[in-house]
Amino acid sequence: MSEIIQTNYLLIGYSVSSWFAAQAIREEDDSGRILAITEDDKAYSRPLLSYVLGNRSKDIAYFGEVVSHNPIEVWWGSSVINLDGVERWAELSDGRKVEFERALIATGAIPVFPPIRGASGEGIFTFTHIDDLERMSAYIHKENIENILVLGGGFIGLKTCEALIELGLNIQLVELAPRLLINMTDEKSSRHLEKALIKEGVDIILEDTVEHFEREGQKLRGCVLKSGRSISCRMAVVAIGVRPNVAWLKGSGVQVDRGILVNRFQETSCPGVFAAGDVTETMNMVTGERSVTAIWPEAVIQGKIAGKNMAGKRDVYPGSLPLNAVEVGETALISAGLVNPPGDDDCEILVCESEGSYQKLVLKENRIVGLVFVKNIEKAGIYIHLLRQRISIDAFRDKLLQPDFGIISLPSNFRKHMVEGAGIEV
Amino acid sequence: MKKIRIQEEFCIGCRLCEINCLVKHSYSGKIIKAFREESPRALPRIRVEEEGYLSFALQCRHCEDAPCVENCMSGAMQRDRETGTVFCDEERCVGCWMCIMSCPLGVIKREQKTRRIASKCDLCGGEGEPVCVAQCPNEALLYE
Ligand SMILES: Cc1cc2nc3c(=O)[nH]c(=O)nc-3n(C[C@H](O)[C@H](O)[C@H](O)COP(=O)(O)OP(=O)(O)OC[C@H]3O[C@@H](n4cnc5c(N)ncnc54)[C@H](O)[C@@H]3O)c2cc1C
Numbered sequence: 001m002s003e004i005i006q007t008n009y010l011l012i013g014y015s016v017s018s019w020f021a022a023q024a025i026r027e028e029d030d031s032g033r034i035l036a037i038t039e040d041d042k043a044y045s046r047p048l049l050s051y052v053l054g055n056r057s058k059d060i061a062y063f064g065e066v067v068s069h070n071p072i073e074v075w076w077g078s079s080v081i082n083l084d085g086v087e088r089w090a091e092l093s094d095g096r097k098v099e100f101e102r103a104l105i106a107t108g109a110i111p112v113f114p115p116i117r118g119a120s121g122e123g124i125f126t127f128t129h130i131d132d133l134e135r136m137s138a139y140i141h142k143e144n145i146e147n148i149l150v151l152g153g154g155f156i157g158l159k160t161c162e163a164l165i166e167l168g169l170n171i172q173l174v175e176l177a178p179r180l181l182i183n184m185t186d187e188k189s190s191r192h193l194e195k196a197l198i199k200e201g202v203d204i205i206l207e208d209t210v211e212h213f214e215r216e217g218q219k220l221r222g223c224v225l226k227s228g229r230s231i232s233c234r235m236a237v238v239a240i241g242v243r244p245n246v247a248w249l250k251g252s253g254v255q256v257d258r259g260i261l262v263n264r265f266q267e268t269s270c271p272g273v274f275a276a277g278d279v280t281e282t283m284n285m286v287t288g289e290r291s292v293t294a295i296w297p298e299a300v301i302q303g304k305i306a307g308k309n310m311a312g313k314r315d316v317y318p319g320s321l322p323l324n325a326v327e328v329g330e331t332a333l334i335s336a337g338l339v340n341p342p343g344d345d346d347c348e349i350l351v352c353e354s355e356g357s358y359q360k361l362v363l364k365e366n367r368i369v370g371l372v373f374v375k376n377i378e379k380a381g382i383y384i385h386l387l388r389q390r391i392s393i394d395a396f397r398d399k400l401l402q403p404d405f406g407i408i409s410l411p412s413n414f415r416k417h418m419v420e421g422a423g424i425e426v
Numbered sequence: 427m428k429k430i431r432i433q434e435e436f437c438i439g440c441r442l443c444e445i446n447c448l449v450k451h452s453y454s455g456k457i458i459k460a461f462r463e464e465s466p467r468a469l470p471r472i473r474v475e476e477e478g479y480l481s482f483a484l485q486c487r488h489c490e491d492a493p494c495v496e497n498c499m500s501g502a503m504q505r506d507r508e509t510g511t512v513f514c515d516e517e518r519c520v521g522c523w524m525c526i527m528s529c530p531l532g533v534i535k536r537e538q539k540t541r542r543i544a545s546k547c548d549l550c551g552g553e554g555e556p557v558c559v560a561q562c563p564n565e566a567l568l569y570e
Contacts, residue, residue, distance in 0.1 A: 020496070047499040051520040056541065057500060059518070296524065300496045325523040332536065334527045377526055378535055385530030407484055407531060408475035418530060419432060419487060 002095045008032035009310060010090060010100035011072075012080045014043055016296060017106035017277030017303035022072050024307025032311075034072035035100075037092060039079045040130070046108075047159070047296060049133045054163030060130060080107075083252040085270030102272050102310040105249070105260060106303065109242035109278035109294050118213030123220030124236045127160050139235060146170055149223065149236040151210055153180040157239035158193075158326050161202060165328070171202045172231055176209045176240075184324045184335040185372055188358055192374045196331035205229070210236075242294055244279045257281055259292045264316045266306035274310055276302035285319030285388070286337045286369045293320040321388065325377075331356075334380040337370035337387055338362055352401040359401050366392045379405065385418075386410075427510030430549070430559060430567055432482050437474075437566035439481035443558035444470040447485075450550060450557045466538045471547040472558050473533065483558060483567060485547035486533050488512045494525035494534060494546075503544065509552040519543040 009025055011018040014036040022034055044060040051057040082091035089099045111126035113119070123143075125136050139145065148164055150157050153175030164171050175182075179190035194204050205225065213223045213236070222232035244259035255261045255269035259281030266274045277299035281292050298320050308315040325334045341347035341362055348363040361383065362370035368387040373380045382405075386393065391414065393400060399409040407415050445457070452460035452468035460468060472485040492512050494503045502518035503525050505511065514525075521542045526534045537545035550556040559569040 016499075045499045045501070047522060047524075048520070051500070051522070057518070057520050061501075296499050297497050297528065323527055325527055327521065327523065327542070332523060334523060336527065377523065379532035380527050381529035381534070382532040384527055404476070406473070406475040408477045408480065408482065419484070 002097060005035070005096060005098045006033075006100075007035040007098060008101050009034040010098055010103040011036035012038075012083070012090065012103060012105050013107040013277075013279075014038035014040070014074055015046070015106065015108060015277070016299040017108075017306070018104060019043070020300050020303030021104050021106070021274075021276060021307030021310065024304045025311045026072075028308065028311035028313055035098065036072060036074045037078050037080055037090070037098070038074065038076060041077050043074075044130055046128065049127065049130065050156075050159040050163040053127075053133055053137060053160075054166035056163075056166060060133070081248060083249060083254065083273075085253040085268065085273045088272060100272075103274065104303075104306050104310060105254070105268070105273065105275040105279055106277045106299075107245040107248070107279050109292075110245045111238070112241045112243055113238060114240065116210055116212060118215055118223070119238075121215055121220065122218050123234055124213065124238060126238050127156060128242060136237070140167065140169070143234060145235045147172070147233045147235075149174065149210075149231060149233040150239060151236060152239035152241070153177070153182075153204070153206075154239065154241060155181065155184075155324060155326070156242070157237075158328070160237050160239055161197065162326070162328060165200045165202070172205065172233065173197065173202055174205045174208055174210065174225065176207065178207050180204075181324060181326070181333075181335070184322060184339055185333070186340055186360065188353075189333060189335070189339075189360070189372045189374050192331055192356070192358055193326070193328060193333055196328040200329050242278065244281070244292055244294075246279060257290070261290075262317075265309040265314070266302055266317055267309065274306040276306040282317070282320040285321050288319075291320070293322050295323055297321075297323055318388070321384075323384070331375060332377050333372065333374050334377045335370075335372040336380070336384045337368075338364075339370045339372050341370070350401055361400060363393065366394050366397075368393060382407065427488070428549075428569055429488060430485060430547075430556060430569055432484065433566050433568065434480065434482035436564045437481045437483060438564055439474060439476050440563065441474050442561050442563065443472050443483045443567065444474055446557040446561040447472045447547075451545075469535050469537050469545055471533075471535070471545060483562075484531060484533060485558065486512060486529075487531065488547075488549070493528040493530070497524045497528040499524055506552065509549070511549045511552050512546075513548040514544045514546060516543050 079093045080090045111128050147170045150173045208225045208227045210223045211226045214221045224230045246256045260275040278294040305315045305317045323336045350361040352359045357375035359373045396409045399405050448468050448470040449457045449460045474483045500518050500520050502515045525544050534546045536542050555569045559567045
């Protein structure tokens, strides 16, 4: 009989979501045992991966200690292979068994890798893990890489481009959609981004994808696109998306669709078992539809709410909000919520354009439901706050997107609450 | 923790706070140099907003549950444990603008230094009264 460990709280995966959950638990419960099990050898910030690759940041570490008298225990380099959400135990890869009162599943997302002929072998990478960073850096140096193919013009693809630009590589960016960041841009904002990338020497190929990769022995030599165009490159990064890391939950009793399904308290179908971050599927606060919103701010909010509820308090999740920020050269872009409303939706669009800058707001029933800003991004947070708080814009509609729009444009009681309130709820 | 209190009824919209803030956060700390010689010019970390007769100067509120700190994925945006000030460690900032999109007051800027970083009110480093308060001619800003 192998060892059985007991804990009040079990955190599965120890990254952003779990870290915020641990803090929230400690705020309510200073004595319960919190045990975190994680496959990683250390905690690091995933979004920093691209900045470390591009030499803009040296340090990948991020999380400090949770400040409390009773610290949390982390077992590094250890994974959970089985969960029984009903009987409340988890089995580790080394055979140990952990019994828990409450658990948080925060195992993040894993990259999607399409079955493309010629994809297996050297030179092709996905980029979501610290090991990928080390392998990619080493490969670029060892093989003296000058040309690189990035497949996927989504968020991670663009972040990868940002880094590769800093390394001075020649990049070919291939995207199946007619524009970059498909869900978070419209045509105009994408064109701004494309222009900036082209200025940095990136060759952008839209509405196309890799048909197969070509090899010379083990080594990558290039690829042929669906359009028939052939590209020569000795290295490629596949960044066509991520999906919740849920395969290991088979037989756990925890209900899963694309991601783990949770209620408003971040609790799964198994009472006492919670989930947060990239592994979940949550309700979009704008559209009301269920989706996976695999971004840092969601990991933070969901982790906090899960932690609070795990510790016996009640806190309700407001729904997810897709958010993005990228910057290429001088061109920065922020987008949030619903950027491209479906045609039959009675949304109103406001646009403000001047040289190099583009701002678009999507309004519905007197509320902001989405935006994309290029270049003039600094006030984006005000609009995003109004979106989250569902503030009616009726009283200041004519000020929206004006250059002097600011806190002063808002109704005075709301403004005062924002400026004087103890903490600002976002 | 001491905070800057805004008294909008006293603000005359003179923008001396903006000027003094810029100078304080310039390389030289000297007004003529800061405006004439330094390139790129430092940015004021305070913003005077005006509408008709109403005006006020707004800077970071150093929120209790600061969304910019929580959403900072490099650990650059942080709270000083002793003073409570929310500040950006420029060495660690990578310029991802997660803070900009999470600031409900829109008071974080992109600033060009050796690279672009997030720039915001740091309460003048916590060394006593911030310059915007000290130099306000009409007590429209208080530090208390
Ligand atoms: C290159 C890159 C750039 C990004 N940039 C941004 C950005 O700029 N802005 C933004 O908002 N978001 C960005 N993201 C997304 C962001 O990193 C994620 O949303 C966030 O990390 C999600 O946190 P999480 O806690 O849900 O999961 P993760 O951070 O994915 O952590 C999951 C944890 O679970 C562990 N684990 C997995 N399976 C098991 C198991 N069976 N047993 C034990 N442990 C397990 C892993 O080891 C890991 O510690 C980026 C992501 C990548 C990859």
